[in-house]
Amino acid sequence: MSEDAIHPPAEGLSLPKVLAALADPARLATVRTLAQGGESSCNQIRHDAGLEVSKSTMSHHLRILREAGITQSRVQGARRLLTLRREDLDARFPGLLDAVLQPEPAATY
Amino acid sequence: MSEDAIHPPAEGLSLPKVLAALADPARLATVRTLAQGGESSCNQIRHDAGLEVSKSTMSHHLRILREAGITQSRVQGARRLLTLRREDLDARFPGLLDAVLQPEPAATY
DNA sequence: CGAACAGTACGACAGTGGTCGAACTTCCTG
DNA sequence: CAGGAAGTTCGACCACTGTCGTACTGTTCG
Numbered sequence: 001m002s003e004d005a006i007h008p009p010a011e012g013l014s015l016p017k018v019l020a021a022l023a024d025p026a027r028l029a030t031v032r033t034l035a036q037g038g039e040s041s042c043n044q045i046r047h048d049a050g051l052e053v054s055k056s057t058m059s060h061h062l063r064i065l066r067e068a069g070i071t072q073s074r075v076q077g078a079r080r081l082l083t084l085r086r087e088d089l090d091a092r093f094p095g096l097l098d099a100v101l102q103p104e105p106a107a108t109y
Numbered sequence: 110m111s112e113d114a115i116h117p118p119a120e121g122l123s124l125p126k127v128l129a130a131l132a133d134p135a136r137l138a139t140v141r142t143l144a145q146g147g148e149s150s151c152n153q154i155r156h157d158a159g160l161e162v163s164k165s166t167m168s169h170h171l172r173i174l175r176e177a178g179i180t181q182s183r184v185q186g187a188r189r190l191l192t193l194r195r196e197d198l199d200a201r202f203p204g205l206l207d208a209v210l211q212p213e214p215a216a217t218y
Numbered sequence: 219c220g221a222a223c224a225g226t227a228c229g230a231c232a233g234t235g236g237t238c239g240a241a242c243t244t245c246c247t248g
Numbered sequence: 249c250a251g252g253a254a255g256t257t258c259g260a261c262c263a264c265t266g267t268c269g270t271a272c273t274g275t276t277c278g
Contacts, residue, residue, distance in 0.1 A: 015213060016132050023128035024236080042255065057237055059256055064235095078245040078254050094211060099204035104124060133266085151225065166267055168226060173265095187224045187275040 005066060005073050005080075010088035013069040018093065021068035022100055026051050027061050031070060034084050035101050041079040114175060114182050114189075119197040122178040127202065130177035131209055135160050136170050140179060143193050144210050150188040 022028055029049040034040070037048060045051075046058050053061075062082065065071045069088065073080045089097045131137055138158040143149070146157060154160075155167050162170075171191065174180045178197065182189045198206045 015209070016134050016137060019128050019137075019209070020132035023125050023132050025125050026236090028125060028128075043253090053236090054238055055255070056239075056257080060236070063256085080255070092213075093208055095204045095208035099202055099208050100124070100128075102203060104201075135266090152223095162266090163268055164225070165227085165269075169266070172226090189225070 007066065007072055008069045010069070010085075010092060013088065013092050015093060017068045018070060018089070018096070021064050021070055024061065024064075026053065026057075027065055028100070030061060030065065031084065032101060034071065034082060035097075039081045039083045041081055045082065116175065116181055117178045119178070119194075119201060122197065122201050124202060126177045127179060127198070127205070130173050130179055133170065133173075135162065135166075136174055137209070139170060139174065140193065141210060143180065143191060144206075148190045148192045150190055154191065 022031065026049075029051060030045055033045050033049040037045075040048065042058055042062060045062075046053070051058065062071065062073075066073060066082075069085060071082050072085050073082045075081075084097075086097065131140065135158075138160060139154055142154050142158040146154075149157065151167055151171060154171075155162070160167065171180065171182075175182060175191075178194060180191050181194050182191045184190075193206075195206065
């Protein structure tokens with residue numbers, strides 16, 4: 001199979017699902033990395049985001065993001081290149097992505 | 110006893126926690142109701158938001174919101190009057206609340 | 219005072235979610 | 249072609265979460 005990945009249509013994005021997807025630190029880091037670095041592969045993201053999780057866990061997180069409509073993946077050879085679905089997200093939830101991507105004011109605790 | 114409720118300091122708000130708190134439909138409805146109606150009591154919110162949950166469940170949701178730093182409660186007689194912590198949220202996560210409160214472009218489900 | 223009301227606390231229970239290792243598929247490369 | 253790299257899928261496990269009913273504290277009012 002080539003492109004079986006499940007990508008919900010732009011109109012189908014649900015706010016609770018999107019928020020839930022973003023509510024995990026690992027996935028938040030993933031989204032931020034993706035926002036900065038543009039298109040990259042699963043492993044690359046895992047490395048860039050500094051995530052110390054197994055392949056399967058990473059795959060799981062990426063699936064949540066994809067199924068929430070936050071990311072998009074295309075296959076290139078043995079890799080899957082991921083991108084943020086910026087336009088779709090901005091269209092449906094204006095300002096949300098920007099708010100979430102904003103650097104946090106430090107000292108969370 | 111007057112003020113036993115746990116309210117995290119404004120600087121202590123964690124984005125994942127806030128997002129997780131907002132990721133539940135019941136709590137999202139609660140926040141929206143609160144944003145529109147201003148200060149109101151638990152039961153009033155439950156009614157206004159059209160939530161059909163038990164008292165204890167409602168109390169649970171409100172606790173999550175409070176502990177995430179999204180709401181604030183003050184005691185007035187037998188009631189607890191809740192408000193959104195708009196300023197704190199806007200200060201720490203600019204645009205987030207507005208993005209989440211924005212009416213959804215219909216047909217979310 | 220006593221009954222009804224507002225809300226919290228606790229315990230139980232089912233469902234979900236994050237984590238891993240192992241097995242598998244597909245692709246690239248020597 | 250054989251070996252390895254990139255990801256996904258699967259089953260297991262444990263922690264967390266949403267739900268409820270019940271019991272409790274405190275308040276208002278008849």
